[in-house]
Amino acid sequence: MAENNSHVELTDETAPYTVLIVDDTPQNLTILGELLRPVYHVRAANSGERALRAAHTEPKPDLILLDVMMPVMDGYEVLRQLRQDSVTHNIPVIFITAMTGSDNEEHGLEVGAVDYITKPFVPSIVLARVRTQLELKHARDRLAAENDWLEREVARRMRENLLIQDLSVRALACLAEARDNETGHHIVRTQAYVELLVHKLAQHERFCDALSGNRSGMVIKAAPLHDIGKVGIPDAILLKPGRLTPEEFEIMKTHAEIGSHAIKKAMADAMAAADSVTANQAQGAFAFLEVANEIALGHHEKWDGSGYPAGLAGDAIPAAARLMALADVFDALTCRRVYKSSMPIEKATAIIVEGKGSHFDPDVVDAFLSCLDEFSDIAIRFADPVSLGE
Missing domain, CATH: 1.10.3210.10 (Hypothetical protein af1432)
Structure with a gap:
């Protein structure tokens, strides 16, 4: 179970994805950790400040489950700082909260959360939404990698074409020069x-x-x-x-x-x-x-x-x-x-x-x-x- 004065490492060395759980209530950290650990590499933090530090340490999280109502630094502020940081701004965040009002959910999505899970947790819903967001992230990462490769390939071919153009021009010029x-x-x-x-x-x-x-x-x-x-x-x-x-x-x-x-x-x-x-x-x-x-x-x-x-x-x-x-x-x-x-x-x-x-x-x-x-x-x-x- 998570301690109040540190972030908790709940690990599975074979898990393909890392999920960071952020909640100031130890019981919630335990419930979510035991639910996700069989499938994912799980890390936990019990405050917004520790969550920000954990997001920068290896293994960096692929997804963050973030409690909204926390003392000192609430989930909205944590998300704001995550989005302003070039290292963490692309990490998807799912808000977890006991608040059920549609206004709260709408506000959470407006500030950048990708989904919203309410307490008490329904295991099947939590697993389904976590899996969906990780699959989306995997697809985005793969697309980004392919786009990077395509950009490098286009740049390489452009360099080749420019080199061919330069060599062709030089060859034509040398043809004239060879006669003189x-x-x-x-x-x-x-x-x-x-x-x-x-x-x-x-x-x-x-x-x-x-x-x-x-x-x-x-x-x-x-x-x-x-x-x-x-x-x-x-x-x-x-x-x-x-x-x-x-x-x-x-x-x-x-x-x-x-x-x-x-x-x-x-x-x-x-x-x-x-x-x-x-x-x-x-x-x-x-x-x-x-x-x-x-x-x-x-x-x-x-x-x-x-x-x-x-x-x-x-x-x-x-x-x-x-x-x-x-x-x-x-x-x-x-x-x-x-x-x-x-x-x-x-x-x-x-x-x-x-x-x-x-x-x-x-x-x-x-x-x-x-x-x-x-x-x-x-x-x-x-x-x-x-x-x-x-």
């Missing part, structure tokens, strides 16, 4: 430069819309595709060991439109093959390809309108392309090519600054200057075997 063997780590460096600029300008009033939410990540991930159109340039021009003639340069310039056409065709083919559900699910991929298209088509446009292929000027040039333009030129200046030596970072920086307001968006140049040390670190860390003015 002078570029070395060009796509690695330019992507890193674009990432620096994105982070610097994401909160800028002129760029916040273009770089908000997921778009900032899309711009960074799409940067390696800026020269994808070079796969369509003849080897005699792309690999020419020297400067291009004006006629050859006109052909080289078409790589921007070739890349854009390839990306748009991929989007159109995918959209044509997709049903309404698949098309809706693919909106994120299409948004990414839209950004990739902006970069591939517009990274040779100039702020003053003298660039190609469309001669766009100012804010008519997509923001992602404006960032890519500076990153691409900086990398071209600081790296060796068959037709030129690499240029010291200081001289390349001076050329970038000279192009502020003509070749480049002035705010992009300012962002570049604010993170010039990081640009230099990237240029050195991922330098080609012969570059940087050596």
Whole structure:
């Protein structure tokens, strides 16, 4: 029988569930304990304070039978504190009381009890209601565990899909780079430069819309595709060991439109093959390809309108392309090519600054200057075997 100055442990080591009985009357603890012990692991507490402590100690209760009318701390207060505690707020509580009024029962359910058992106890009713609540808890716990597993599995597959997307983008970029063997780590460096600029300008009033939410990540991930159109340039021009003639340069310039056409065709083919559900699910991929298209088509446009292929000027040039333009030129200046030596970072920086307001968006140049040390670190860390003015 429960003692008045401690909580009582009535245990059955083989029982699958633990039931905590809380009542200030030793006789009630004994009756309920003897009734439940053949089926469950039973613990008991004879006050609200001890009940709260017992709810935190192992084995933690799967269900609490809680007397309403107790001195010092009644059942309502015990339940309130259980619900406020992240450790105990999901433990189902059945109120036990001698009060039989419907108002009392309604109030008990309103404050969070899952059921209501009146005294004197009817053994079959007590067992049935305890079993029902434990079965419900088991079902909830199993559902929660399955939901946790599903969330982890969805997260894992999303990571896999993102990795596949990143690898696919990198593979396509490397395909273009492989045909232009002078570029070395060009796509690695330019992507890193674009990432620096994105982070610097994401909160800028002129760029916040273009770089908000997921778009900032899309711009960074799409940067390696800026020269994808070079796969369509003849080897005699792309690999020419020297400067291009004006006629050859006109052909080289078409790589921007070739890349854009390839990306748009991929989007159109995918959209044509997709049903309404698949098309809706693919909106994120299409948004990414839209950004990739902006970069591939517009990274040779100039702020003053003298660039190609469309001669766009100012804010008519997509923001992602404006960032890519500076990153691409900086990398071209600081790296060796068959037709030129690499240029010291200081001289390349001076050329970038000279192009502020003509070749480049002035705010992009300012962002570049604010993170010039990081640009230099990237240029050195991922330098080609012969570059940087050596």
